[in-house]
Amino acid sequence: MADAKSFLAQELTKFFEAAWLDLPAEAGKILLGAGDEKELRKAGWKTYDAWVSLANEVTNAVYSDRIIGEVTGRVMESALRLRQIGGAMTAAFFGNLWPSIGLPTHSEIVAVRDELLALREEMAAYAARLPMSDDAAADHAPNTLGRISESARLNGYRATNGNGSAARSAHQGKRHVAA
Amino acid sequence: MSLLSDVASFWMEGAMRTLEAFGQGYGSPQTDPPATTPYQVVYEGGMLRLRHYQPLERRHKTPLLIVYALIKRPFILDLQPGKSVVESLVRQGFEVYLTDWLPPARKDSWRGFDAYVNGDIADAVRVLQIREGVEQLNLMGYCLGALLTLLYSSLHPDNVKNLITLTVPFDMGVRDLPFYNLVDFVSDDAAELVTRIYGNCPAWMVNGSFNLMAPIHHAFDKYVGRYRNGPREGYAEMFELFEHWMRSDMPLAGQIYREMHQLIFKRNALKNGELRIADEVVDLGRVTCPLLNVVAEHDDVVHPRSSSGLLDHVGSEDKRNVSFPTGHIGAVVSAGAIGKLWPQVGQWLAERDQ
Numbered sequence: 001m002a003d004a005k006s007f008l009a010q011e012l013t014k015f016f017e018a019a020w021l022d023l024p025a026e027a028g029k030i031l032l033g034a035g036d037e038k039e040l041r042k043a044g045w046k047t048y049d050a051w052v053s054l055a056n057e058v059t060n061a062v063y064s065d066r067i068i069g070e071v072t073g074r075v076m077e078s079a080l081r082l083r084q085i086g087g088a089m090t091a092a093f094f095g096n097l098w099p100s101i102g103l104p105t106h107s108e109i110v111a112v113r114d115e116l117l118a119l120r121e122e123m124a125a126y127a128a129r130l131p132m133s134d135d136a137a138a139d140h141a142p143n144t145l146g147r148i149s150e151s152a153r154l155n156g157y158r159a160t161n162g163n164g165s166a167a168r169s170a171h172q173g174k175r176h177v178a179a
Numbered sequence: 180m181s182l183l184s185d186v187a188s189f190w191m192e193g194a195m196r197t198l199e200a201f202g203q204g205y206g207s208p209q210t211d212p213p214a215t216t217p218y219q220v221v222y223e224g225g226m227l228r229l230r231h232y233q234p235l236e237r238r239h240k241t242p243l244l245i246v247y248a249l250i251k252r253p254f255i256l257d258l259q260p261g262k263s264v265v266e267s268l269v270r271q272g273f274e275v276y277l278t279d280w281l282p283p284a285r286k287d288s289w290r291g292f293d294a295y296v297n298g299d300i301a302d303a304v305r306v307l308q309i310r311e312g313v314e315q316l317n318l319m320g321y322c323l324g325a326l327l328t329l330l331y332s333s334l335h336p337d338n339v340k341n342l343i344t345l346t347v348p349f350d351m352g353v354r355d356l357p358f359y360n361l362v363d364f365v366s367d368d369a370a371e372l373v374t375r376i377y378g379n380c381p382a383w384m385v386n387g388s389f390n391l392m393a394p395i396h397h398a399f400d401k402y403v404g405r406y407r408n409g410p411r412e413g414y415a416e417m418f419e420l421f422e423h424w425m426r427s428d429m430p431l432a433g434q435i436y437r438e439m440h441q442l443i444f445k446r447n448a449l450k451n452g453e454l455r456i457a458d459e460v461v462d463l464g465r466v467t468c469p470l471l472n473v474v475a476e477h478d479d480v481v482h483p484r485s486s487s488g489l490l491d492h493v494g495s496e497d498k499r500n501v502s503f504p505t506g507h508i509g510a511v512v513s514a515g516a517i518g519k520l521w522p523q524v525g526q527w528l529a530e531r532d533q
């Protein structure tokens with residue numbers, strides 16, 4: 001925290017130097033007819049850069065502040081809880097409204113979509129088992145690797161670990177190659 | 180007057196594009212700009228597409244698999260001719276493969292480290308072992324991708340010939356970047372709520388976190404920078420591409436978001452040796468392959484001290500930190516990195532290709 005304060009003090013000093021000394025000095029020179037517009041522009045950008053550095057340090061100081069951190073954490077959690085309650089209320093309201101006017105609910109649409117996907121996978125698995133003519137097999141040869149890969153994926157992972165929670169061997173990859 | 184009107188017009192344009200990205204759900208493969216280096220998709224499974232970049236003349240036996248982070252689109256690694264890590268490595272004669280992670284849908288919220296490391300990366304490695312006829316691959320990861328490659332190398336050490344970690348978030352107990360202080364105050368309950376409400380950590384939340392890391396820059400200063408650097412050749416085009424990438428965030432699957440928040444960021448479980456994946460403790464001592472750990476000296480996303488301590492925790496004898504004077508993203512797009520860092524990385528790999 002002490003470091004953050006000293007960085008902040010440094011940036012503040014730099015900003016005041018640029019904004020209250022360098023920039024007015026260059027502007028004064030121009031007014032007296034002894035200045036150069038290029039130098040004035042340079043002093044202007046120096047002030048801007050010092051302001052950006054100062055603003056960044058202020059942001060860092062805000063992020064490092066314990067109270068602000070705690071408030072941010074609580075506000076985020078409260079906002080999420082409100083969002084959850086709002087979502088539940090909307091679902092309850094529309095869940096009853098939709099069927100009464102003859103429209104399907106979200107869960108019914110999801111169920112139909114899941115059924116459709118399952119059907120598509122079933123069809124694909126069935127199509128893969130159909131016998132192939134020699135010509136068709138030659139046409140499909142370039143895709144062999146794709147099918148090997150896909151089967152590796154299905155056999156190697158999904159089938160054993162579809163829900164992502166079951167344990168699997170850490171050496172599965174190696175074993176597959178050896179096989 | 181041109182300063183004010185130009186900056187205002189750049190700001191307006193940026194705000195419109197951000198709103199547009201918000202409406203589209205931020206990044207997806209459909210919103211990528213055209214690729215700089217030609218590639219072929221050689222495998223698709225789980226949540227990844229595997230891209231293959233073929234060199235004109237292959238000079239190295241072992242292929243290189245680059246694992247990109249899960250949270251933005253990977254085109255930052257192949258941004259422009261002359262500003263592309265992929266192009267640099269391909270020119271050096273490497274057979275390069277790159278993970279193109281697909282955005283998870285709500286039904287994928289169960290995906291955690293286990294699914295990505297033991298599932299998708301393990302499957303990609305297996306595909307490459309078959310395709311290339313090799314037993315071991317070179318692995319390289321960037322940012323969160325580096326964390327995934329590190330976990331993979333610890334759990335499947337026999338499959339990895341050489342490992343390169345680029346700006347890896349390893350020691351998250353380091354609090355030198357003030358933004359990470361806020362993470363301590365986001366409770367585990369809040370992270371649970373995010374996934375209960377949205378399923379995954381939404382892309383807008385990922386984008387918001389990046390913007391909060393440097394709010395002054397993202398809200399204002401970058402547009403002033405665009406004005407000041409306007410006359411520089413190629414700057415405007417680079418700015419647009421870079422901004423496009425900044426808006427290419429993808430949702431983070433619910434389970435891995437919780438694991439990252441609760442285990443990696445808050446408990447520093449990887450460094451403390453307490454991280455378990457599928458009931459197996461991640462023991463970094465099992466990483467025994469040669470390791471090159473690239474640290475960006477001015478990294479404001481992953482502090483250099485968060486990355487550099489990795490070497491003390493792995494079992495490799497041949498290990499090295501390479502510290503490069505650049506930022507987190509500069510490490511993959513800056514002219515300095517493309518001209519000096521990546522030839523050095525290629526050289527390191529080439530020396531260990533036997």
